[in-house]
Amino acid sequence: MSLENENFFKRFAQVSKSINTGVNSAEIFASIVGHTKECLSAGGAFFWILDDSTSRIESVTMKGPAHGDVPNLNYSALSTLFRSRASSVVNITNIGEDSRFAGIACPEIFDNGAMCGVSMDISNSYRAILAVWFATPRCLNEVEQDLLMAFAEQGASAVHKALMYDTQMVESLRQMVEGFALVLEAKDEMTHGHSIRVARFARLLAEELTLSPHEREIIYHGGLLHDIGKIGLDDAIIERLGILSKNERNVIQQHPVIGARILRPLKFLSDVLPIVLHHHERFDGTGYPDGLKGEDIPIGARVITVCDALETMLAGRKHMRRIRLADAIGILQRNAGSQFDATLVESLFAVISKKPDLFSENGNTPQALRIHRENLKRYFDITPSIFI
Numbered sequence: 001m002s003l004e005n006e007n008f009f010k011r012f013a014q015v016s017k018s019i020n021t022g023v024n025s026a027e028i029f030a031s032i033v034g035h036t037k038e039c040l041s042a043g044g045a046f047f048w049i050l051d052d053s054t055s056r057i058e059s060v061t062m063k064g065p066a067h068g069d070v071p072n073l074n075y076s077a078l079s080t081l082f083r084s085r086a087s088s089v090v091n092i093t094n095i096g097e098d099s100r101f102a103g104i105a106c107p108e109i110f111d112n113g114a115m116c117g118v119s120m121d122i123s124n125s126y127r128a129i130l131a132v133w134f135a136t137p138r139c140l141n142e143v144e145q146d147l148l149m150a151f152a153e154q155g156a157s158a159v160h161k162a163l164m165y166d167t168q169m170v171e172s173l174r175q176m177v178e179g180f181a182l183v184l185e186a187k188d189e190m191t192h193g194h195s196i197r198v199a200r201f202a203r204l205l206a207e208e209l210t211l212s213p214h215e216r217e218i219i220y221h222g223g224l225l226h227d228i229g230k231i232g233l234d235d236a237i238i239e240r241l242g243i244l245s246k247n248e249r250n251v252i253q254q255h256p257v258i259g260a261r262i263l264r265p266l267k268f269l270s271d272v273l274p275i276v277l278h279h280h281e282r283f284d285g286t287g288y289p290d291g292l293k294g295e296d297i298p299i300g301a302r303v304i305t306v307c308d309a310l311e312t313m314l315a316g317r318k319h320m321r322r323i324r325l326a327d328a329i330g331i332l333q334r335n336a337g338s339q340f341d342a343t344l345v346e347s348l349f350a351v352i353s354k355k356p357d358l359f360s361e362n363g364n365t366p367q368a369l370r371i372h373r374e375n376l377k378r379y380f381d382i383t384p385s386i387f388i
């Protein structure tokens with residue numbers, strides 16, 4: 001084995017060891033650009049991580065002097081130079097004469113230099129680009145190109161591993177927060193399971209609305225967490241749902257704001273926060289906390305509002321009898337366009353007609369039905385307060 005090859009394998013082995021022993025990503029990327037620069041005797045090396053779904057550069061790691069504007073190459077410039085899914089190294093032997101650099105703002109100092117790089121797809125929309133630059137015209141030979149590819153593959157594998165780890169970590173944290181919210185809810189026999197059922201109804205409604213799988217997931221998690229702000233409220237007040245005084249109602253109406261405050265530091269739940277904050281807005285603009293109106297209310301919050309109301313009616317509360325599905329449908333219908341988004345109410349009815357068993361009320365006992373008939377008007381009149 002030649003000295004150069006031995007040198008390369010030593011360096012390659014070091015990077016592999018870093019990846020497999022869980023060294024943090026920043027150190028691995030620094031090690032990759034460092035070894036790539038040294039092995040290729042380059043002026044400098046860069047390792048970019050790009051997200052093609054947002055057209056953003058997520059991170060850049062460099063080794064060597066900042067050569068003019070190279071560290072500032074933007075997403076579109078990088079995408080033009082190193083296209084996604086290209087399986088070979090891009091050799092730009094003389095930047096000053098290369099049309100691919102036409103229109104890309106680069107410093108004069110770079111005019112006669114060279115740049116060679118390769119783009120590696122990672123997973124989902126992420127990809128990595130490993131590139132080296134030289135101050136004079138240069139072309140990587142086949143062996144050098146293989147070497148660049150090998151280091152780029154290592155970088156891509158390190159990013160993939162980090163992304164998997166992040167995904168698992170976020171999932172675990174989210175489950176912890178949701179589990180915490182559901183356990184607190186379970187303290188009360190009447191509210192036990194409320195948020196899970198709201199979340200399930202909401203996911204079905206989101207499917208019926210043909211929202212994207214990502215939006216459906218956000219809405220489902222919004223359902224699980226929509227009442228998390230009740231954690232900070234006095235249980236005695238929550239139990240009085242249906243017979244709340246004006247003061248108690250004012251207190252309980254704080255729960256969307258408290259919920260949003262709880263979630264705000266948790267960046268991984270930022271998509272869910274608007275649902276929690278706005279799930280008591282009304283379509284006619286008379287809801288709370290912000291009095292948002294119509295489609296200014298986020299779609300996820302509108303979905304949860306109607307599902308929350310349906311679940312609350314079907315399950316009942318300590319001071320509020322359960323309502324039969326048929327009657328709950330009537331109440332939703334009468335409030336469509338004022339409290340609820342009428343389009344969503346219609347879509348929810350479509351879901352119910354397809355899967356009626358999932359919406360079975362537990363209030364079909366003769367006694368509950370008798371009380372319900374006698375009090376339907378009263379229930380209807382207090383509709384705004386029972387959906388707290």
Ligand SMILES: [Fe+2]
Pocket residue numbers: 226227255279280387388
């Ligand atoms: Fe609520």
Ligand SMILES: [Fe+2]
Pocket residue numbers: 194198226227308388
């Ligand atoms: Fe609720």
